[in-house]
Ligand SMILES: NC(=O)C1=CN([C@@H]2O[C@H](COP(=O)(O)OP(=O)(O)OC[C@H]3O[C@@H](n4cnc5c(N)ncnc54)[C@H](OP(=O)(O)O)[C@@H]3O)[C@@H](O)[C@H]2O)C=CC1
């Protein structure tokens with residue numbers, strides 16, 4: 001199956017290329033860039049020398065429709081809302097990695113992304129691609145809105161306890177930490193080595209665009225609307241994202257009981273690994289892989305549940321989950337092209 005990648009020159013785009021090169025059903029056909037069209041990709045990314053001998057092309061929906069069946073959009077917020085409908089109209093399967101189609105309420109997008117929203121009708125057509133939770137809706141779909149990196153780690157960590165009054169849904173606090181690649185390839189002073197090295201900094205408190213995305217899915221799963229407290233922190237590493245999630249238990253469960261519940265919940269989800277009692281995951285243990293690793297602890301003194309959820313932000317948080325979603329759409333084995341062992345140490 002021939003595919004195109006729009007935004008091939010960015011971090012998620014280049015990761016998509018790495019994953020798709022290893023996918024037995026896929027041929028990379030069109031690599032699209034805005035600012036570097038006409039250049040050879042391997043001249044920009046030397047690690048691809050002799051591996052990808054393709055020239056970056058301009059976006060052209062007719063050309064994509066003639067040469068490909070699937071298009072991934074790895075573009076910044078505000079781009080795919082205009083380009084993607086042109087591909088959908090031409091019968092292409094579209095998978096968007098940006099936030100343009102995640103929020104069902106266009107006003108919420110305008111409020112949190114400070115950009116014009118996509119067409120409201122299209123927002124309803126987009127299937128939210130949280131693979132493990134929405135598998136049934138993803139199968140056979142032609143339009144996927146891939147989740148954000150923080151929502152992926154948070155929602156996979158929370159999903160098993162969102163129903164049956166296990167936790168008080170109004171008590172959820174999420175403390176997220178991300179490596180710098182999460183903010184993409186563009187030059188930003190706050191991302192300079194001298195700003196980030198030996199430093200941890202909180203950012204976008206009360207303003208992070210992933211807040212309504214997490215709340216929307218909590219509501220979809222639980223049937224209840226609640227606000228969460230969400231803090232994001234930039235940490236001095238390239239890849240990796242950890243969300244530490246706190247919630248008050250409604251019932252007196254032990255850590256052991258909840259671990260058994262999580263194991264059962266994810267028994268058919270090869271990319272979610274539950275840590276044994278008394279151990280918690282670290283970002284290095286998922287580096288370069290599509291795994292989401294989850295550890296739990298119940299503090300009997302405070303009756304609070306702590307969930308630790310880690311992913312590689314560019315794999316499970318972006319490109320990996322996008323490929324996983326294509327596998328689900330096409331009903332290929334979910335692990336096709338994604339069975340990478342994490343890179344350790
Ligand atoms: N990095 C991450 O960990 C995650 C990223 N995402 C989302 O994925 C998307 C891409 O992020 P990321 O890769 O980090 O960002 P980057 O800034 O690294 O890359 C974005 C790319 O989009 C390209 N682009 C911009 N405008 C256009 C256009 N009009 N037509 C074609 N290409 C265009 C740019 O290419 P050019 O240089 O040619 O202009 C750029 O290389 C974003 O929406 C992001 O929020 C989601 C989850 C995690």
Ligand SMILES: CC(=O)N[C@@H](CCC(=O)OP(=O)(O)O)C(=O)O
Nearest residue numbers: 098099148149178179182183209
């Ligand atoms: C470290 C860092 O800056 N991370 C980015 C992740 C952005 C992202 O993935 O944007 P979407 O809204 O398109 O998902 C952030 O926190 O904004």
